[in-house]
Amino acid sequence: MATSFEYAPAPESRGVVDIASSYGLFIDGDFVDGSGGSFKTISPASEEVLADIAEATEADVDLAVRAARRAYTRVWSRLSGRERGKYLFRIARILQERAREFAVLESLDNGKPIKESRDTDIPLAAAHFFYYAGWADKLSYAFPGETDPKPLGVAGQVIPWNFPLLMLAWKIAPALATGNTVVLKPAETTPLTALLFAQVCQQADLPPGVVNIVTGAGETGRAVVSHPGVNKVAFTGSTEVGRLIARAVAGTDKKVTLELGGKAANIVFDDAPVDQAVEGIVNGIFFNQGHVCCAGSRLLVQESVADEVLARLKRRMRTLRVGDPLDKNTDIGAINSREQLDKIRALSEIGEQEGSERWSAPCELPTRGFWFAPTIFTGVTQAHRIAREEIFGPVLSVLTFRTPKEAVEKANNTPFGLSAGIWSDKGSRILWMADQLRAGVVWANTFNKFDPTSPFGGYKESGYGREGGRHGLEGYLR
Ligand code: NAD
Secondary structure (H helix, E strand, C coil): CCCCCCCCCCECCHHHCCCCCEECEEECCEEECCCCCEEEEECCCCCCEEEEEECCCHHHHHHHHHHHHHHHHHCHHHCCHHHHHHHHHHHHHHHHHCHHHHHHHHHHHHCCCHHHHHHHHHHHHHHHHHHHHHHCCCHHHCECCECCCCECCEEEEECCCCCHHHHHHHHHHHHHHCCCEEEEECCCCCCHHHHHHHHHHHHCCCCCCCEEECCCCHHHHHHHHHCCCCCEEEEECCHHHHHHHHHHHCCCCCEEEEECCCCCEEEECCCCCHHHHHHHHHHHHHHHHHCCCCCCCEEEEEHHHHHHHHHHHHHHHCCCCECCCCECCCCECCCCCHHHHHHHHHHHHHHHHCCCEEEECCCCCCCCCCCCCCEEEECCCCCCHHHHCCCCCCEEEEEEECCHHHHHHHHHCCCCCCEEEEECCCHHHHHHHHHHCCCCEEEECCCCCCCCCCCECCCHHHEECCECCCHHHHCCEC
16 A cells, blocks of 8 residues: 655755865864874765764863863953854854755764754754844843853863754854853764854854864763863763763862753643644654654553554654655654664664564665664553663654543653653643643643743753753853
């Protein structure tokens, strides 16, 4: 049976972006050779090598931190907020002008579908720069009673691979708006848009040293966060590495924000508009291949409608197109790395071994690259590992409940607390639920909606501190 229309291929052109064969580090306004080795970044959809990337050593990180310190003392902290704002507006506009280039590069290096990089990642990254540009000259009004908030100095920032440019924007925009300078390390599997962003800094005439980009893996990240010249550490990534960082900075006067993992409940009540809820479930777990910290990876569905919701969900999942990230019709792209694919496979096997029932949408997966079919597990209990651990892939664990109270208990029964979703026709129930859920963000009748004006962050093992909104300024001010 044909489950969806056959679409002719509609690939976005790769020609809009120039990828160099190798990249150095961006320190003090220039690309320089690192003192260490190099590593390759590949397209996860084809395993094609895209470029050779310098691996920054401790000595390189030291140069970057010194450059950031000089830029902070001599230039950036002396500029008025209005002048800083002008640079941020300029960067935002260049990101918009070069959006297509960024979108193609992001999809190539990360594996995410072009419709997501084009319509979500890149526009939101630009929006963050616009938003914080607006705050740069209004900091004295941001916090009642605090008329002269001061920057911290040099921010050391480490980001993950799931939203490379967007996470960069979440980190760099508020840091610069508040008068700090930055040393940022992108993830080792997705360095390319950060390096293109370095070119944007040059194009915007940003004073040298205000933004420095050092590429590398965990060791480089460790060197950034533990450098004594760093005043502020901002990290987004796994809870495991978050713990290491919290330990490394304990006893120093570094200010820290940690944005870590999640295992969000997406809760569907029997009075929810079912088709909308199904779209929300699909968006909640299959957006960005499920590589989303706030993904709705635990579906809690009210028992009386569970069969109907699951039937419609499976029907919808049969129409998802998995394949070439650069094809405009693709819904689900490649898994970001072999390592991540192995982790998703291993946890899915554990799900089966522990007794849950696995169903994957029938789809043909490309032979090269890293792929995983959209999958759901039913018959999951709270004790199962797939109900407790973050899989960070296109895998949904389905649980049921009978009463709102039971829904709350199950939703909160997790070491994480980043996000949650509620689907119901009743406003009073939504407000009551939102009040009970221990999650930083609660969406009602929608999921995975982001806006630069809205703070984002977690409770418990999901980390601390908020990014976005006025709250996002706090982490960068004294
Ligand atoms: P990860 O923790 O392995 O890596 C994140 C970054 O930290 C990478 O740049 C990595 O090179 C670096 N790193 C690794 N070891 C380090 C160390 N010892 N010291 C300093 N830096 C180190 O995480 P990942 O697998 O790249 O990303 C996925 C995780 O990120 C998921 O758990 C996800 O939930 C989380 N995440 C959270 C948010 C949020 O806002 N809460 C957003 C996106 C992703």
